[in-house]
Amino acid sequence: MTQGILQADGLCKSYGRKTVLENLSLTLRPGKIYGLVGRNGAGKTTLLGCLSGQNPFQKGSVTYDGAPVWENQDALDHICFSRELPVTLMGSRNNLKMQNYLDAAALFYPNWDPDYAARLLDLFHLEKKSKVYALSQGQRSMVTILIALASRAPLTILDEPAAGLDVVAREQFYRLLLDDFAQTGRTFVISTHIIEEAASVFEEVLFLDAGKIVVSGPVDELLAQFYAVSGLAEEVDRACQGVTVLSARTIGRRKEAVIRGTPAPEADVDRSPLGLQQVFVALCGHGAEQI
Amino acid sequence: MLRTIRFLWRNCSPVFLLFAGYLAVMMVYAALGGGTREDYDLLWSYYKMSPMVAFLLFFSFETAAGGSWLNLALSTCCTRRRFFWANQLFLLLAALVLTAILGLCVMLPGWMGWDWVVPFLSLSELPLFFLSTAAVGELAHLLGLLYPHHPKLGILCTTLGILLWLFATVWNALSTLGVFASPFPLLSVLILGGLSLAGLLGSARITGAAAVR
Numbered sequence: 001m002t003q004g005i006l007q008a009d010g011l012c013k014s015y016g017r018k019t020v021l022e023n024l025s026l027t028l029r030p031g032k033i034y035g036l037v038g039r040n041g042a043g044k045t046t047l048l049g050c051l052s053g054q055n056p057f058q059k060g061s062v063t064y065d066g067a068p069v070w071e072n073q074d075a076l077d078h079i080c081f082s083r084e085l086p087v088t089l090m091g092s093r094n095n096l097k098m099q100n101y102l103d104a105a106a107l108f109y110p111n112w113d114p115d116y117a118a119r120l121l122d123l124f125h126l127e128k129k130s131k132v133y134a135l136s137q138g139q140r141s142m143v144t145i146l147i148a149l150a151s152r153a154p155l156t157i158l159d160e161p162a163a164g165l166d167v168v169a170r171e172q173f174y175r176l177l178l179d180d181f182a183q184t185g186r187t188f189v190i191s192t193h194i195i196e197e198a199a200s201v202f203e204e205v206l207f208l209d210a211g212k213i214v215v216s217g218p219v220d221e222l223l224a225q226f227y228a229v230s231g232l233a234e235e236v237d238r239a240c241q242g243v244t245v246l247s248a249r250t251i252g253r254r255k256e257a258v259i260r261g262t263p264a265p266e267a268d269v270d271r272s273p274l275g276l277q278q279v280f281v282a283l284c285g286h287g288a289e290q291i
Numbered sequence: 292m293l294r295t296i297r298f299l300w301r302n303c304s305p306v307f308l309l310f311a312g313y314l315a316v317m318m319v320y321a322a323l324g325g326g327t328r329e330d331y332d333l334l335w336s337y338y339k340m341s342p343m344v345a346f347l348l349f350f351s352f353e354t355a356a357g358g359s360w361l362n363l364a365l366s367t368c369c370t371r372r373r374f375f376w377a378n379q380l381f382l383l384l385a386a387l388v389l390t391a392i393l394g395l396c397v398m399l400p401g402w403m404g405w406d407w408v409v410p411f412l413s414l415s416e417l418p419l420f421f422l423s424t425a426a427v428g429e430l431a432h433l434l435g436l437l438y439p440h441h442p443k444l445g446i447l448c449t450t451l452g453i454l455l456w457l458f459a460t461v462w463n464a465l466s467t468l469g470v471f472a473s474p475f476p477l478l479s480v481l482i483l484g485g486l487s488l489a490g491l492l493g494s495a496r497i498t499g500a501a502a503v504r
Contacts, residue, residue, distance in 0.1 A: 054365055054503040076368040083366060086504055089359050091439055096359060103301060107294050108367035147367075 003030035003154040003187060004065030004078060006051060011060035013046055013211075020046045021057065022211040028189060030154070033181060035202035035219075036191040037280055042208045044191040045083065048157050051189075052081035064155070077110050080153035082144040084160060085132050093133035098143055102128060111152035120146040123172070137164030145173055149180055157189040162198070170194070174201050199276040209284040219276060226279045230256040231269035239267035246282040258282040295369055295377030296384075302360060303381070306352045307388055310345055314396045317341055321400055326408040341396070341411045342420055345389045349424060350431040353382075357435015357494075366503045375498045378432065379491065386424040390417055419463055419479060426456060426483045429490025436497040439504075448493070452486055459483050 006028040013021040020043040028034060028051075038044045049055030051062055053069045053076055061068060064075040085101065086094050106112045121128065124142040132140065141164045148158050162170045178201065181188065192198045199205075199219060206216040215222065226246075229239045233255040236248075243261030258278070263271050274282070317338050320326065326338050337344075356378075364374050394417050400408035412420060430452040437445030459482035466476040 049503060052368065053370070054368075056500055056502060071370045071372055073370050073373060076370060079368055081366070081368070083503070086362075089362065089439075089504075091442070094359075096363065100302070100363065104298060104363050104367045107298050108364070108369050 005029055006062070006064050006155055008051060008062045009060055011050060011057055011062065013050055013055070013057040020211050021050065024060070024211065024213060026206060026213055026216065028155070028187060030187050031185045032187055032203045033177070033201055034187070034189045035198055035205040036189055036208060037195055037205055038191070038208035039284060043211045044208055045159050047208065048081055048083070048159055048189065048191060052076070052079050052157055054081055078154045079157070080109060080148055080151035080155070081157040081159070082148035082151070084163070085135070085140045085143055087133050094131070096132050097128070098126060098130050098132065098135070099128040101132070101143060101147065105147045105151060109151040109153060113150050113152050117146060117150035120150060138166065138169060141165050142169070145176070149176060152184065153186070155187045155189070159191050160193065161190060162192055162194050170197060174198070177201060195277040195280055196275060205276065207280055207283055214283055222279065223273060223276065225260050226258065226274045226282065227263055227271050228256065228258050228274055228278070229263050229269045229271050230254065235268045239263035239269045239271070292373055292377050295364060295373050296381055298364060299356070299360060299378060299381040302356065303352060303385060306348050306385070307392070310348055310389060311392050313344055314341060314392060318396055318399055321405055321408045322403070324407065326400070328409055339411050342393060345393060345424060346427045349385065349389060350427050353428050353431030354435040354438070357432045358439050361436065361498060361501055362503055365501060371498050371501055375495055378494070382425060382428040382432070386421050386428060389424050390421040393417070393420060413467070416463070416467065419476065419483070422480065422483045422487070423456070423460065426486040426490070429487045429494065430456070433490045433493045436494055452490070455482055455486055
């Protein structure tokens with residue numbers, strides 16, 4: 001199955017008066033692992049739901065290889081959005097069994113790999129007859145990972161796959177993901193809160209804040225744009241000339257700042273590159289780091 | 292479309308098995324001398340209630356299916372349109388299967404020569420049983436779709452639907468007993484057809500805008 005480009009253009013989505021996605025546009029190119037990073041309530045799951053045709057939206061368009069995704073089975077056959085299994089369904093506990101989910105996935109995903117699914121079931125020590133409400137959060141995450149990987153969909157989307165997984169299981173997941181990616185080269189989109197761990201897996205990141213993509217691009221290029229500078233206040237101010245200061249903190253005569261751009265070379269300051277998590281906090285933390 | 296019908300069929304097979312199992316027990320009861328006019332025991336009541344059991348089983352299943360199976364199918368990237376039409380086909384198919392199972396059990400005493408058995412339904416009533424089952428399926432599916440997000444509206448619609456359905460069933464029973472001049476229960480057919488159509492239109496509207504939860 002060939003891989004295509006998923007494109008969202010001017011996407012708007014609101015629940016009642018609450019705007020969740022605001023004129024959002026993005027392009028996901030084939031053969032990459034994208035990380036979608038955002039705070040709680042930023043609209044990550046809603047965005048992924050809209051991209052995969054699972055959630056309706058009010059304005060804009062989502063296309064896969066130029067064809068609309070909404071209600072288009074040909075396009076949807078290329079996409080798997082494996083979201084967290086709901087513990088409640090229809091106002092009561094979710095009595096569906098894991099088997100129901102696996103059967104549905106086997107029926108609806110054209111490239112479903114039953115052998116791989118069976119291997120992952122063994123690897124994760126999951127029982128097919130378990131009811132969803134009785135699974136721990138980690139086990140539910142494992143089921144979503146299993147469905148996503150075994151779907152073999154050219155565009156595979158995972159929503160918070162690492163939520164609830166212990167550190168060993170997370171490592172296992174990242175290894176499986178990278179093995180699969182090396183083998184198939186399919187596109188993955190992974191939303192996560194656990195940024196530092198996943199940073200080495202992502203090729204490109206999308207930072208979502210208040211319903212908008214604030215930054216997107218290759219991780220290396222992104223990290224090269226941000227610095228933390230510290231030193232005497234006047235030197236830091238000199239270093240910050242002509243660049244965007246994202247946050248600054250003064251302690252006595254010393255000052256620390258997070259900047260986007262290259263600090264002035266003549267300034268006598270300590271400069272250090274930022275990790276992805278620090279960049280995210282600087283861009284989307286809204287001053288949280290100053291508390 | 293075929294994938295979705297297979298999905299629904301696979302999940303609904305317990306209903307057919309349960310109903311067939313129930314009727315098998317009732318047929319054993321009839322074979323052992325039950326099902327006569329003189330019987331007034333508990334099994335006789337169950338025997339006479341056989342068509343109602345089909346409605347109850349189908350109603351329970353379709354109510355659950357409305358919300359759960361739609362959500363599950365959409366979360367595995369099935370389109371709403373396909374699910375809706377597959378579900379309509381499936382409802383017809385399920386009503387046909389239930390009617391066929393019931394029809395077999397209506398005819399079985401005759402084939403086996405159990406002349407003491409009073410059938411729980413006459414063969415001429417099977418088409419109406421089919422229509423009633425289809426209407427129950429549509430109503431139950433609509434309730435399943437409505438209930439999670441609009442419970443009050445769901446209960447109101449279903450109560451109204453069930454009252455009309457009961458009225459149609461009673462009207463049919465009275466027609467069969469010869470209370471009315473014409474034995475053809477036109478009003479029952481119209482009510483059941485109307486209920487099916489209302490359920491279908493309601494389901495179409497809700498399914499078309501459904502979001503995965």
